Amino acid sequence: MMSRRLFTTSTRSLQQQTPLKIKNSRIAASVILTRAPQITRDATPFEMAYFDYKEKQERAAASVFPQEFYFKKGTLAERRWKEQVEARNAAMNDPSLSLTDAVDQTRASEDADGAAAAAAPVVQADRITKADKENDIKKLDRALQQNLYLIVKQQNKWQFPQTDMQASEYLHEAAERHLKEACGPDMDVWFVGRQPITHYKESPSRKEDTEGLKVFFMKARIYAGQVKPSKDVSDFAWLTKKELVDYLPSEYYNSIKDSLSDL
Known part of the structure; x- marks a missing residue:
């Protein structure tokens, strides 16, 4: 066996x-x-243009934001909001400008002036590694x-x-x-x-x-x-x-x- x-x-x-x-x-x-x-992956130029077009359409159809309810007059937050609104309105009237870039430029200028020192900076991770x-x-x-x-x-x-x-x-x-x-x-x-x-x-x-x-x-x-x-x-x-x-x-x-x- x-x-x-x-x-x-x-x-x-x-x-x-x-x-x-x-x-x-x-x-x-x-x-x-x-x-x-x-x-x-990174968006293609066509995808970025399409996303910006859709974002502008949604903003044009959105109701008016009641800023008086959320921001106290004369405060830093109100001033920052108004600057962002002006940047967005300029982008809405210029097809070559994107809403995202307009807001990013506004925030960058605030950081340079030290006006946004109280807010924690948003650091974007590098997409290219060591x-x-x-x-x-x-x-x-x-x-x-x-x-x-x-x-x-x-x-x-x-x-x-x-x-x-x-x-x-x-x-x-x-x-x-x-x-x-x-x-x-x-x-x-x-x-x-x-x-x-x-x-x-x-x-x-x-x-x-x-x-x-x-x-x-x-x-x-x-x-x-x-x-x-x-x-x-x-x-x-x-x-x-x-x-x-x-x-x-x-x-x-x-x-x-x-x-x-x-x-």
């Missing part, structure tokens, strides 16, 4: 180490791991307005994390296993479904080769943590879709580019 159990266990382990091949092609599982945008300025492609706090994608360098070749699928595995199991083996267990990762989102087919590179390769890509998102590469990974990078063109082989990139977001 014991020998039968050992035989069953050894047979199962051999099956797990057998790469899956279908029609003379090795089947590989890969992971497109994404860090989502962290901040809203990693952006240093072009540190290993940091996740860069390109905050766009998606970042993880690629790794294995066997002197850049690609998404990829491994041969074993005969006893499902695609998502192989992808999850390899991501932990190659990039470490310290990332909080969520796999979006169990179906591949795209694939890449590679024909034999030489005439004497009879074995091709089919890579199926699983989609995943990272929420926390960072890559801790194994000895099989010589380098890694977090890149935008535009930056991937400079690292990935053209045929490889063209097969998956439509599955990547431009943001």
Whole structure:
């Protein structure tokens, strides 16, 4: 009975180490791991013009604000309000001026004069990080307005994390296993479904080769943590879709580019 159990266990382990091949092609599982945008992107000139147009329409249709009820005569608050009203009225009569810019300029002049010293200044966070300025492609706090994608360098070749699928595995199991083996267990990762989102087919590179390769890509998102590469990974990078063109082989990139977001 014991020998039968050992035989069953050894047979199962051999099956797990057998790469899956279908029609003379090795089947590989890969992971497109994404860090989502962290901040809203900058508005385009058309979007800014449209928002300003809608804001002016709403102001023109709004009822008169009872300033006597809210501001005591002769106070600093009343003077600041009147200056903002004058700036808004000037912007309403000039299509080239925006209401937001008009109010911002008024507040900036008040701060310069020291008139608004009693009010706490509003400090806007920088949308360009230190990693952006240093072009540190290993940091996740860069390109905050766009998606970042993880690629790794294995066997002197850049690609998404990829491994041969074993005969006893499902695609998502192989992808999850390899991501932990190659990039470490310290990332909080969520796999979006169990179906591949795209694939890449590679024909034999030489005439004497009879074995091709089919890579199926699983989609995943990272929420926390960072890559801790194994000895099989010589380098890694977090890149935008535009930056991937400079690292990935053209045929490889063209097969998956439509599955990547431009943001």
